Amino acid sequence: MTLVLRQVTRRVSGAEIVREKVLPTDTARIGRGADCEIRLPDLAVSLHHATLATTGPGRVSVVSAGREPFGVDGRFVTQADIDVGRAPRLTFGDHILTLSHGDGGRILINLAAAEPAEGDSSSGVPAGGVIPKARIFGRRRIAWTLGLGIVALCLIWPLAAFHGHLNARIDPDQQWSTGPLSSAHAFLEDDCQSCHQEAFVAVTDASCKTCHAGDQTPAAMAAAATSVRRAGSPDTLSFVRDHAPRGRILWGTPPPAGFTGQATAWFRRAFNLPEQRCASCHVEHVANPVAGRPPEPIPTLTPTQTCIQCHTGLTHRLKDTDLADAPSWARHPNFRPALPGPAGLTRVSLDSRPREASGLTFPHDLHLSPGGGPARMAQTLGGRGYGAALTCNNCHRPDADQKGFAPVQMERDCASCHSLSFATPGGVRQLPHGEPGQVVAALMAWQGRGPVAGGGTTRRRPGEIGEGGPGVGVSPAGASAVNTVGGAFGPRGACFDCHTIFRTPILRFTPVRLPGDFLSRGAFDHSVREHRVDRLGQPSCAQCHAAATSGSATDLLLPSVSECVECHGQTTARSETPAPADCETCHSFHAPSHPTPRPPRPNFSARPRPAAAVQTTP
């Protein structure tokens, strides 16, 4: 049997070159060595790897020379007896020997190098150049992964939570928070929807008023306070009222001035960010305007307008307002006390020198005169808070918070001198005060038992019955009860001293109308030391209230605003007691009749105010 070696090589163009060689013997050595008949230039093949020999017609045996195996149709063996008719494939390293029958009983040994896999080669350098980069983290793939991941995690997930499609424990929309809340609202940090209730709609006042409305019933307020405390609020819930209805505030606000103002207004309209909401001034998600400090206790206050900006020309913008313009402290309108008039309380400017119509007869000068009768009576009264000439505080008592005065009460503040006692056979009785009908009834019950009418206007100390005088004089014998009643209400009677009484023909009193608060739209704090006493520590009531020279109860003893200007808005050079002239001193935004709470909110004046807000008298 003749062995024929057919060596197949491949051109670059792909064409095959076949070289045939008839082997001299029936036995052929296979290996890398130069002496081998079938030479395989492959370092994976031993120098003498195996020997191929014909063993019969169409049969060959292949035996390894050493221990290195070779492949026969995919199996690795060291010895094989092979039927050439089955066209076996022998592999040695990267070389393949394919056996087949040739013409004339020859055995053809086809030798070819194994086709390298795409991009692979025997060396570390692949056919295409260098080993390609790992493509798992290609730029495009990372970009898409990151981009879509961020959209999914930072936009779609929170949106789904906002629309209530998720009921997760974590709040994905918290990542949208632009900054921490003030400590009062910190308990709402993970509940964005408590304020942001509707998408693309700026936080509405309704959200704020859910808790803070000051015009709800006390029960509702208590319930709101309880619910926020339960939710974890560290603060006492504050209730506030609107400065004015929002529509009126919007109309009363001056149009934006300057390019920035107009641009801001345009922007706010274009982006549906209405002005004059709670959130316009009370800014959240700022924590603290000064970086690095702990959060403010309440939302940062950022007034969008100063008081003066709106209250200048307000009468032009709000034609029906009863407020006067206050363009500056120097041009603050004079006080307009609420005085009783035919149509109820009417505000009248002090400039028009209004008269008080309390319905009483009360000369302040007489009472305060150090040499007058009241003074002598007070000296006589001695140690019941009297003992010297009368002063203001003998009759006017501070109210509970010392800021104002309690209404004058006849029994408490006048009756020490203006006694309502009268003698009866059964002893000294007190006439009821305030209800004329009751007085009449009491007198009728004791008719004839003691006169009420007295002579003269000389006051007697109460209790000293029988010495004559009003209420205790000796009754003419047989005087009827009617006469007695008539005496009491008559021109020299006890009531007539202070009250104006008509007989038309029935007895009629001029109604007594003592305003609780003349100036209900601002706040004057009598407890401030400079408001109470002078430099020497003496009461300084007379500085503002010209009571000592007032001979009539119709004198309105209120000082005009020029009195305030003596100190407020003055410098130390011009006043011994200079005081600020901020609007907040007497008014607060949410409760204009009260001063802004002092000390002011910690962040109230975080930044210096524009000078326009603090104008002083030139």
Next chain:
Amino acid sequence: MAKTAKTGERSNPGQHDGFLGYRNFRWAWRAGALCVIAIAGYLLMDAEPRPNGGSVYGYAAGTIAALLVLWLTLLGLRKRAITSGNWSLKAWVSAHVYLGLAVMVVATLHSGFQFGWNIHTLAYALMVLVVVSGLFGITVYALLPRYLSRNRGETTQKQMLETLKALDRQINEAAQPLSEVQARVVQMSLDGSRVGGGLWRRLSGGRGGCGNQRALSRLRGLRRQATDVELQMLDRMEELLQRKAVALAQVRRHLQIRAWLSVWLAVHVPATIALIAAITAHVFSVFIYW
């Protein structure tokens, strides 16, 4: 300024105008002016209660920054279409570089220096990442090409690889008479001399586990048991392996420098897409929770 060139001539012959210094740093000046205006506006606008993205200035700066980011991203499209003139690719790249730096200033002022663990700061951080990676890119573009050409000498990458292949062929041939053990060692060089590969391997110059290096050191050990004839063959083999080591070092250095020249893009481009996604979420979230 560019001279009007006659037909067939280059304008400004002999004067190379890189993208950084394009037209006397025209875009550097413009970007600088933008920064100056932005800073002046920041200082002049009295945002209450503190500078923030929600003030008039904040929205203006934010809008400018967002539009700039979108325009800067368009370079990816623009660079695939080469034109000339004022809006030549060079001018565009120059503007891209300087306006990209200006975006950092404008966006920082937009933030009002308010940062936190939220989507808004994520967008800011991504922008910083994009700008910083871009800065890194400019730096390597300015520094590395000279090393690239110094290392390359007169050859090209293709030639370097051809040299390697030729050496491999010679090594393969020279190894044919070697014994099994020796041949196996030589095979290490042929099989295990990796060039290129993953990112880290390219950036670090990828010599770790080099088959050629191992083959060289093993071959020295084999000399002790070798016959005189084998010693001659081994000498020849060692010379070949040494030559291969030099060639490998050159091609690896070449690939290393090229990797450094392009690695920043692997950050710059994905971070840009992430940035646009984050800006979208940032803008939407602000308006949803208005």
